[in-house]
Amino acid sequence: MLFNPPLLELLVLAVFFSYFSLKASHASGLLDNPDQRKLHDGLIPLAGGPAIFLTFATAALLFDMPTATTGLILYSTVFAVGLFDDHSNASAILRLIIHLVCGALMAVLCGIVITNVGNLLGFGNIPLLMFAVPLTALAFAGLTNAYNMIDGVDGLASGLALVPLAIVVTLIIQHQSMMPMPLIALVIALLVFMLFNLGPNTKLLSKMFLGDSGSSLLGFIICAVLIYQS
Numbered sequence: 049m050l051f052n053p054p055l056l057e058l059l060v061l062a063v064f065f066s067y068f069s070l071k072a073s074h075a076s077g078l079l080d081n082p083d084q085r086k087l088h089d090g091l092i093p094l095a096g097g098p099a100i101f102l103t104f105a106t107a108a109l110l111f112d113m114p115t116a117t118t119g120l121i122l123y124s125t126v127f128a129v130g131l132f133d134d135h136s137n138a139s140a141i142l143r144l145i146i147h148l149v150c151g152a153l154m155a156v157l158c159g160i161v162i163t164n165v166g167n168l169l170g171f172g173n174i175p176l177l178m179f180a181v182p183l184t185a186l187a188f189a190g191l192t193n194a195y196n197m198i199d200g201v202d203g204l205a206s207g208l209a210l211v212p213l214a215i216v217v218t219l220i221i222q223h224q225s226m227m228p229m230p231l232i233a234l235v236i237a238l239l240v241f242m243l244f245n246l247g248p249n250t251k252l253l254s255k256m257f258l259g260d261s262g263s264s265l266l267g268f269i270i271c272a273v274l275i276y277q278s
Contacts, residue, residue, distance in 0.1 A: 058107060058233045062240040065102040069095035070244075070254055078135055080257050092255055094134045096206070096245065097262025100237040101127045104269070107233030118157045119272070122150045126192065126268045130261030143264075144189060150268070151188025155181045160275050162187060188271045195267030199258050203246050206258060209266040210238045216273055231273065238266075 073079060073093035080092045101123075108120055129146050132138050155161035162184045164173040176183055199205035213235050220228045241262075247253035258266075 054111075054227070054229060055232065055236070058103070058229070058236050059240070061106060062099070062103045062233070062237040065106075065237075066095065066099040066240055066244060066256070069093070069099040069102070070256060072098065073256070076135075078131075078259070080134075080259070092257050094259030094261070095256040096241045096258040097127065097130060097134070097260070097265060099256075100234065100241060100258075100262050101265055103237035104230060104234045104265075108230040111229035119154070119160075122154055122158075123265065123269060125150055127261050127265045130196075130259065130264040134259040134261055144193070147189040147192045147264075147268070148185045151185035151192075151271075152181055154188060154272060155184040158272075160184070160272050162275055162278075184275070187275070188268060191271040192264050192267035195270070196260055196263045199260075199263035203242055205263045205266065206238050206242050206245065209270060210235065210242075212270055212274070213238070216277055220277070234269065 070093050073095040078094045078098075080094055105120060105124070126147065129138060129143055133143060161180050162176060163180055164175045167173055195205050195209065198208065213231060217228055217231050217235060220226065220231070241256070241258070244253055244256045245258075247255070249255040
């Protein structure tokens with residue numbers, strides 16, 4: 049499995065996009081400045097989000113992903129809003145509205161929707177009916193912003209994203225006998241990012257942060273994956 053050519057290609061892709069995003073972040077001024085809330089030293093590129101997005105999107109286009117086109121448009125929207133926030137500090141209300149709309153569209157257009165809340169009362173599954181789409185939108189917005197809020201310590205948001213994604217990938221491979229390449233690409237991209245984020249901050253492994261683009265994207269994708277696989 050470790051020497052499967054597609055996996056090696058995805059690793060090369062993740063490394064390439066990481067270095068590309070580092071250079072692009074420096075060139076565009078996409079840098080995190082230390083202040084009273086941010087205690088790091090110097091300007092740190094917010095390159096993690098772009099690197100992860102580019103790796104995931106490329107894999108989704110190269111390999112068969114359910115609802116690939118519509119889903120990618122919505123993932124791209126969430127990523128773009130986060131990227132704009134990293135660069136220009138977008139309004140929190142605007143970001144929340146866009147997350148809610150994208151979550152609702154995932155339910156309506158992609159069929160990734162919470163249809164019931166399980167057997168809470170012991171009388172069988174409780175259907176959500178007309179509340180399915182609104183509650184799905186809230187779930188997307190909630191998890192997206194939850195990952196955004198916990199992204200304050202090196203490796204925290206990426207580690208908390210890596211665990212559920214790795215578990216889901218393992219379960220899919222075991223029970224469906226298939227390789228979910230876009231999700232595997234996401235796991236590989238996260239591992240590569242963590243090398244840069246937690247590494248020694250040398251010329252070869254320059255430190256980078258996820259940024260709002262990365263943390264928001266991870267929360268949105270994880271919500272979609274968990275609902276789709278439930």
